[in-house]
Amino acid sequence: MATSRCVVIGGGIAGLAAADALERAGSVEVVVIEEGAAPGGVIRSEVRDGFHVELGPFAFLSHAPATMEMIERYGLMDEVVTPSPAATRRYLVQGGELVAAPSSPGAMLSSPLLSKRALARLAAEPFVRPVATDESVFEFMRRRFGREVAEKLADPMVAGVTASDCRQTSVAAVFSRLKTMEIESKSVIRGGMAAGKQRRRDGEPKHGLRSFRSGMAALPRALAERTDCRFGVGATSLSQKAGGFTVTLSDDSTLDADSVVVATPPDVSRRLLGSARSGFSTFASVGLRALTYGFRRADVRHPLDGFGCLLPRSEGIRPLGMIFSSSLFPGHAPEGCVSVRVLMGGSLDPGAVTMPEGEAHAIAMDALRRCLGVRGEPLMSHCATWAPAIPRYDVGHRRRVATLQATMPPGLVLAGNLVAGPAVNDCIRDGARVAAEVLTNLD
Numbered sequence: 001m002a003t004s005r006c007v008v009i010g011g012g013i014a015g016l017a018a019a020d021a022l023e024r025a026g027s028v029e030v031v032v033i034e035e036g037a038a039p040g041g042v043i044r045s046e047v048r049d050g051f052h053v054e055l056g057p058f059a060f061l062s063h064a065p066a067t068m069e070m071i072e073r074y075g076l077m078d079e080v081v082t083p084s085p086a087a088t089r090r091y092l093v094q095g096g097e098l099v100a101a102p103s104s105p106g107a108m109l110s111s112p113l114l115s116k117r118a119l120a121r122l123a124a125e126p127f128v129r130p131v132a133t134d135e136s137v138f139e140f141m142r143r144r145f146g147r148e149v150a151e152k153l154a155d156p157m158v159a160g161v162t163a164s165d166c167r168q169t170s171v172a173a174v175f176s177r178l179k180t181m182e183i184e185s186k187s188v189i190r191g192g193m194a195a196g197k198q199r200r201r202d203g204e205p206k207h208g209l210r211s212f213r214s215g216m217a218a219l220p221r222a223l224a225e226r227t228d229c230r231f232g233v234g235a236t237s238l239s240q241k242a243g244g245f246t247v248t249l250s251d252d253s254t255l256d257a258d259s260v261v262v263a264t265p266p267d268v269s270r271r272l273l274g275s276a277r278s279g280f281s282t283f284a285s286v287g288l289r290a291l292t293y294g295f296r297r298a299d300v301r302h303p304l305d306g307f308g309c310l311l312p313r314s315e316g317i318r319p320l321g322m323i324f325s326s327s328l329f330p331g332h333a334p335e336g337c338v339s340v341r342v343l344m345g346g347s348l349d350p351g352a353v354t355m356p357e358g359e360a361h362a363i364a365m366d367a368l369r370r371c372l373g374v375r376g377e378p379l380m381s382h383c384a385t386w387a388p389a390i391p392r393y394d395v396g397h398r399r400r401v402a403t404l405q406a407t408m409p410p411g412l413v414l415a416g417n418l419v420a421g422p423a424v425n426d427c428i429r430d431g432a433r434v435a436a437e438v439l440t441n442l443d
C-alpha cells in the first residue's frame with residue numbers, strides 16, 4: 001500500500017496519542033509539529049529545590065484501558081506510581097472545617113456533610129425518572145439527589161475537573177458515566193453499587209489516581225521519542241489543495257500532506273481552520289493557576305491525610321481547591337517535608353489568572369493558613385499560569401462539537417480536549433477515533 005503523509009499540528013497528549021494510533025496502523029507517515037520546545041502541551045513536570053512540581057495535570061485515573069495499554073506498550077509500567085493508601089480521603093471545607101466528602105454516590109448516604117432531610121431525599125434517588133437529554137451538572141444533581149446535595153457537591157465537583165460553573169457545565173460531556181448509569185441502571189446509586197460489585201467479582205483491582213516516578217511528563221516524552229516530532233516551529237496557516245493540504249510553518253517552510261490532524265488549543269484551532277468553521281465561536285475556554293508549595297512537615301498543622309480538599313464558593317475562600325501532592329505521591333517532597341498544590345481561576349474567577357503572581361501567592365497562602373494551619377513561609381513556591389487552560393463544556397457541548405466536525409472536509413480531523421473531553425485519559429482514548437477518521441479518508 002502506498003504511504004500517505006499525515007501532519008499532526010500540536011504535540012500535546014491528544015496530538016501524540018493520535019500520532020501513536022496512526023503509526024500503529026502502519027500505512028501512514030506521521031509528522032508532529034509542535035510550537036513549544038518539549039512534548040506534552042500542558043503536561044509539564046519539574047523538580048524545584050527537591051520538590052516535585054506539576055505545572056499542568058498531576059495525575060490520571062487508572063480505569064481507562066487505552067491509557068493503561070499505552071503505558072504498557074511504551075514500557076512505562078514500572079514507572080507508574082500509586083497513591084499511598086492513606087491518601088484516599090477527599091475533604092470539603094464546610095463552615096471553615098475540613099469534612100470528609102463522600103467518595104461515591106453510595107457513600108453519600110452516610111455522609112456527615114448532609115442534613116437528615118437531604119439524606120431522606122437522597123434515598124429516593126432510585127425512583128427518580130431518567131432524563132435522556134443533556135443538562136447542567138447542577139440540574140442533574142438537583143433532579144436526582146435533591147437541592148442540598150446539588151448545592152454542596154455540584155460546584156466543587158465541577159471546579160475540580162473543569163474549573164467551570166456547575167450551572168452551565170454539561171453533565172454528558174464532563175460526567176458521562178453518571179449520565180450512562182442514570183440511563184442504563186435507572187439510578188446512579190444503583191449503577192455505582194452494581195459497578196463496584198462487578199469489579200470485585202471480576203477480581204479487578206480498585207482503580208484510582210496514578211502518576212509516574214518522574215512526573216506526568218514521562219508519558220508524552222516517551223511517545224515523542226518514537227515519533228517524528230519537530231519542536232520549536234508552529235503551524236501558521238493551513239490550506240486545502242487538490243488531493244490534500246499544505247501546512248505553512250513559522251519558519252516559512254511548508255509541508256504537504258494527504259491529511260491533517262489539528263490538535264492545538266481551541267483558540268489556535270479556530271485561527272488555523274478559518275472563518276468557514278463558524279461553529280467555533282460557540283466555544284470558550286477558562287484560565288487556571290496552579291500554585292505549588294513546599295513546607296517543612298512541622299509547619300503544617302493538618303495531617304494532610306487525604307487527597308486534598310475542595311473549597312465551595314459559599315465558604316468565601318477564593319481558590320478552587322487544594323491537592324495534598326506529597327500525601328498522594330510521597331516522592332513529591334523531600335524527607336521531613338510536604339507539598340500542597342492550590343488551584344485558582346476558572347470561569348467564575350478570571351481575575352485570579354490575570355492578577356500579578358505575588359497577589360495570587362498571597363491569596364493562596366492565606367487559604368493554606370486558614371484551611372490547613374500552615375505556619376511561616378514556604379521552602380519552595382511556584383506558580384504556573386495557563387490562560388486559557390481548559391475549554392468550557394457547556395450544556396449541549398457534544399452536539400455543538402458534532403456540528404463543527406461535520407463542517408470538516410475529508411482528511412481534516414479536529415482533535416484535542418475540546419472534542420475528546422477534559423481529562424488526559426479522554427485525549428488518549430480519542431487517538432483511536434482520530435486515526436480511524438484519517439484512515440477512512442485514505443481508503
Ligand SMILES: Cc1cc2nc3c(=O)[nH]c(=O)nc-3n(C[C@H](O)[C@H](O)[C@H](O)COP(=O)(O)OP(=O)(O)OC[C@H]3O[C@@H](n4cnc5c(N)ncnc54)[C@H](O)[C@@H]3O)c2cc1C
Nearest residue numbers: 010012013014035041042056057058234235416417423424
Ligand atoms: C492546570 C491544569 C491541571 C489539570 N489537571 C488534570 C489532571 O490532574 N488530570 C487530568 O486528566 N487532566 C488534567 N488537566 C486537563 C488535561 O491536562 C488537558 O485537558 C490535556 O492535557 C489537554 O491536551 P491537548 O493535547 O488537548 O492540549 P494541549 O496540552 O494544550 O496541547 C496542545 C499543543 O499544541 C501546541 N500548539 C499550539 N499552537 C500551535 C501551533 N500553531 N503549531 C503547533 N503547535 C501548536 C501547544 O504548544 C501544545 O503543546 C489539567 C489541565 C490544566 C491546565
